Amino acid sequence: MMDWARHLIIVPILLPLVTGAALLLIDEVRHGLKALISMTSTLLLFAATLALMRIADGTPVGNDALSWSYAIGSWPAPFAIVLVLDRLAALMLVLTSVLAIASLGFSLARWHKAGPHFHTLFQFLLMGLGGAFLTGDLFNLFVFFEVTLAASYGLLLHGSGMFRVRSGLHYIAINLAASLLFLIGVSMIYGVTGTLNMADLAVRLPTVPPDNRMLLASGTAILGVAFLVKAGVWPLCFWLPSAYMAAAAPVAAVFVLLTKIGFYVLLRLSLLLFGSEAGELTGFGGMVLLTGGMATVAFASFGVLASQAMGRLAGYSVLVSSGTLLAAVGMGDTSVVSGALFYLVSSTLSTAALFMLIELVERAREPGADLLTVTMEAYGDEIDLEEDEPAEVGVIMPGALAVLGICYGCVVLLLAGLPPLSGFVSKFAMLTSMINLDGLGSPMEVPARTWVLVALVILSGLATLIAMMRTGIRTFWAPLELIVPRVLVVEVAPIIMLIALCFFLTLAGGGVLNYTDAAARSLHIPASYIGGVLESVAPPGNSEAVPR
Template sequence: MSLPSWMQHLILVPVLLPLLCGALLLPLNESHHRLKYGVNFASVLGLLATALVLMGMADGEQWPTGIGVYLAANWAAPFGIALVADRLAALMLLLAAVLALAALVYSAQRWSRVGVHFHSLFQFLLMGVNGAFLTHDLFNLFVFFEVMLAASYGLLLHGYNTTRIRAGLQYIAVNLAASLFFLIGTALIYASTGTLNMADLAVRVPALTGTDVVLLEVGVAVLAIAFLVKSAMWPLGFWLPTTYAAASPPVAAMLVLMTKVGAYAILRLWLLLFSDEAGAAAGFGYEALLWGGMATILFGAAGLLASEVPGRLAGYGAIVSSGTLLAVVGYGQPALVTAGLYYLLGSTMAMAAFMLLIELIERIRSPGAALLAVTMEAFAIEEKPDEPVGVGIPGALAFLGLAFAGCALIIAGLPPLSGFVAKFGLFHALLNWGPDAAVTPYSWALMGLILFSGLAAIIALMRFGVRTFWAAGAVMPPRLQPTEVLPVGLLLLLCVGLTVAAGPVFGYLERTSADLHRPGQYIDSVLSAPVVPGVAGGRAANVPEVGQ
């Protein structure tokens, strides 16, 4: 089915729209706050609509292979810049737009006004994130990573205080070092293969021999360090809990998404470059990802048990989530990737909702009440509860309690919400990954760590909830604004929707996983994408129109 020529340009919109909006908002000072917020909000809605359309195109019949290719400047791959939208990229674009909408709505009441250039930085962050999801070139992936990181530096320091500055300097130093590793790894990969286009790399890797294979593996290992820093793999994720605890709530919600960008890059590259058809390099690094992912789960679970500060709890929860995803990639089974992608969706939205919820919960907590709760626990002091007198729970407290319970259920993986469905899917895949295959020790180890991390999350979050809602005594209902309640409620409702619509969602993710494990189809779609004839930069040959 042929597409109208203009629809192919939708692939460029997730990068171009935030770039233009961010640049447009830079000259406006903060006295035009409502205008800046309106432009930012309209841009995010546009990104959400575009992601939905691209998802429909990738999963429909508009693109024969479910893969759309946009050749920038009309240069054929591998010589030009190619943006590629498939089922996975469209899914990640949608997740980014949803989290951006929630964070932006939450920031309307306060956080978008406490500093300058919040809206421009927010748009540039989205440009970098979306570009990383769409680009098909390692150097341009580096460029989009740097745009994303540069914007996150400013956003992390937004509304600065001493704690935020200290955490921000650590975050900047770590990510600058990661950027250096990114450049070195990219240079080594180019030296060994002569290309940075991902599809072209996948074609050339099987033909490499001898020292070229060694140089490629060294380059990929160095490049992986940059991705693993963003994915918070142990011990490279030491910076994350401190950063999460210091960031403002809407920025922390976006940082949850940024940890998934590194996991996305690893998933994309490893399944494309080191498949069974990769010759001498086939399977490179999978075992390291599996062991590293399991170590990250263990580290995150230990951090959950040791932490009492809610921001650090969220940080260690994100580390557990990243470790699970990395272990899934390292295991290398299509069914496990399907369940892992479902886990990614639910855990990311629940963790972002929890980051937004922390500030609201803090309004009913007092340092004295928290100290009293710890003392009563330490000395086993029993308190006889008062008889109920029929006073209803104020609406604000009811919302905070229910929202916290929802976040805790999803993060810990308890029924009946999406966290339980995701872990059930992971266990089913680990126990049934082949008709004649026995369950390996790796499978038992990974399942044991996932169960242990869930138990650690239950203990940590229950301890926090008891101290906040029950042991603190009488609390005054906090003042909650609609713009603060709606984003948290939206993210949790989407998690409920993931649970209710688990069948169709798993169907989409199964098709996504199948595409990722068919690298030949992906390679052919990119390298055979035709340029538009008669346009500057294009071939003069009689080639069909783009999209036909």
């Protein structure tokens, strides 16, 4: 492979790290300069991740990691800090950079000036995400996980406010507890196996003596709980709707990706460590993920229906997406995982657009409008028109509201999974795979729990449609008082960009599914990942990591 391309793997970590550190040296009053540097770095990050995706997609299925393992410091695995690029990691990196561009662009209207070190925290968040998606070692995953969380604490509290501070403190407490569980689980796994390199762990796991397997299973379960907390599985999701509702709009948009870290790690570890060659631990935790995912979808669907505030509705929409993805991981089927990856991209982009859209829509509503509307519905109060005041007919909707209304309608279609947008395509691909599992002759052989999951996914879409239509009618069709919001182009453009990307996913659905199919098939061939990492050998004195 080309030398520059091989070293490109480390760019998603180094670029935001250097940028964030450099931004600390610039005075806070120079907002324009800091914004320019931060946006330039993010655009370069997008270009680098897009190049990595093209390179990963060009490798044969099953040989992704074999060609793209990178031993930092030129020490061979399992002693080195190994970065591993495959189609899944590349997909998550591109998704991260796209959301970063949209969120950062939205923040330039006013949010990046609302508190100190916004751009530095934002870049460190991107560094932690890039490292978490690329690392091949559990301890380094813990390090990058903590970098991500530390940056997210500052970003969540950005802008102050009593509700934001209170929700932020809850968020910090919950995630500190999850970090403690992470550290305990990693320590137990290391104590039993003597390694934390994921590939080396997959090799040693089947050889663990029987008297230590219970301890290994316990450590793995504790580690899994830490990521289930981050993914927002029921009943560990009580913190998420309030925290995401309290965050600033661009912060909440990029936070949508944080719940996907849990899904990413659980998906990778479940197929790498507990695949068909794991012996007695084959399929470990799969039923927990499936059951927990279904319970999360059911709980979040009720939460969506019960939500009156738009921010809380968006928070529960994140949980619907998270529960669906976790259930797909629990099924462990290649085609289901492929559809889930498509759904991951579509739901992440549309939910991020919703969070940014909410701030603009709320400007067109009176404070407390949700509470007042619910009160009117509950007690049957109506607004009486004076007899001598003729009702206005044919009032033209202001341009800003028209644009916001169109964007809101597109987001409703995406989150509810209605045709013709990518939300429907991704759900259709996933549900079709669920009732046509590999090895089954007819839908009659599909297990009952799978039909329950199919019903929950469909009903969650119906619940989202009802709740968002109700909110849309109150906001755009029959508001208590029409207020024309002041909306800047820099705020609307990121929302339109994310929705346009969802349109692109619809038009390029065949190509996207081909990519996710290849990614899912590679994940179900753990031998390629193991070989790619453990066979990447470089002498300590050599400055290059030479894959073999």
